[in-house]
Amino acid sequence: MHVENKVVIITGGASGIGKALVERLVKHGAKVVIADMNAQAGEELTMELNEGKEHKVAHFVQCDVTKSLQLVSLFTAAEEHFGGLDILVNNAGLWEVSGPFFGIPGSVVDADTIAAAHEENTLRRVFPWKRLIEVDLVAVLEGTRIALDVFRKQGRGGLIINTASLQGVNADPMVMTPAYVAAKFGVVGFTRNFKGLEQGLLYEGKYKGVRVNAIAPGTTDTAMLNPVRQIIKDTRLQMQTAEPVVDAFMMIIEDDSISGEIFKVTPEEGC
Numbered sequence: 164m165h166v167e168n169k170v171v172i173i174t175g176g177a178s179g180i181g182k183a184l185v186e187r188l189v190k191h192g193a194k195v196v197i198a199d200m201n202a203q204a205g206e207e208l209t210m211e212l213n214e215g216k217e218h219k220v221a222h223f224v225q226c227d228v229t230k231s232l233q234l235v236s237l238f239t240a241a242e243e244h245f246g247g248l249d250i251l252v253n254n255a256g257l258w259e260v261s262g263p264f265f266g267i268p269g270s271v272v273d274a275d276t277i278a279a280a281h282e283e284n285t286l287r288r289v290f291p292w293k294r295l296i297e298v299d300l301v302a303v304l305e306g307t308r309i310a311l312d313v314f315r316k317q318g319r320g321g322l323i324i325n326t327a328s329l330q331g332v333n334a335d336p337m338v339m340t341p342a343y344v345a346a347k348f349g350v351v352g353f354t355r356n357f358k359g360l361e362q363g364l365l366y367e368g369k370y371k372g373v374r375v376n377a378i379a380p381g382t383t384d385t386a387m388l389n390p391v392r393q394i395i396k397d398t399r400l401q402m403q404t405a406e407p408v409v410d411a412f413m414m415i416i417e418d419d420s421i422s423g424e425i426f427k428v429t430p431e432e433g434c
């Protein structure tokens with residue numbers, strides 16, 4: 164699929180990997196619906212991307228991907244502002260910092276909340292694992308379901324890419340993030356289950372040209388790692404920028420033969 168003029172929804176598109184992908188896609192002529200809880204970052208990015216353009220190339224929707232109605236509103240926005248949908252990137256995510264490696268037991272949080280909770284010393288009490296599973300796994304299932312429905316109705320194929328994690332393939336016990344691992348293993352298994360969706364006997368050709376894939380990045384330098392940046396430095400853990408991760412997204416978009424695959428992108432392994 165050529166990126167030019169394609170309409171892409173990216174959840175968690177206001178920061179880190181999602182933001183880098185948004186910028187690359189717009190550079191290559193795509194139109195993006197940026198979905199994020201962080202309104203300030205999302206609106207600023209959208210303004211920057213649209214500046215000086217004759218036609219709007221980006222639209223921001225403030226959205227919590229765990230809220231069904233807000234999730235549906237992304238697809239409505241893609242239709243209203245850009246006339247349909249070609250690609251959904253389920254990328255919004257929270258990370259869990261816990262266990263002996265990071266020395267912070269039993270917490271499930273996003274970067275800003277970890278920092279705030281550290282200050283208030285409320286880290287252990289505040290965050291249930293359920294929230295992480297809802298954001299990192301359930302919202303991926305729900306977004307995929309809606310996108311498949313849209314693609315079936317449009318009848319011109321489509322692509323879903325889920326941001327999993329290397330932890331969703333390796334479950335490295337040195338980085339003790341059990342709920343995150345469970346969620347990301349879920350994303351990996353869910354994605355693999357769609358291999359051959361197009362030919363699936365049960366689907367009777369309803370999903371012709373529709374593909375579902377996932378990326379499994381290793382440690383990537385984004386806001387998500389802010390609370391453990393010093394530990395990463397001290398332990399000399401290798402970190403990559405978001406760019407090779409974005410390269411893998413672009414490869415999946417452009418190669419129509421890739422379906423039901425998980426692409427690892429790590430400083431050690433490449434993609």
Ligand code: NAI
Nearest residue numbers: 175178179180199200227228255256328382383385386387
């Ligand atoms: P980030 O923290 O820079 O970006 C995550 C974005 O998701 C933020 O803008 C945040 O506001 C948004 N978000 C969080 N919960 C949301 C919700 N309920 N609804 C809507 N938006 C929400 O982090 P990063 O690293 O860019 O993370 C993106 C994805 O990459 C995540 O799924 C993460 O698990 C995954 N990942 C990141 C790795 C890393 O080392 N940074 C490694 C492997 C995977």
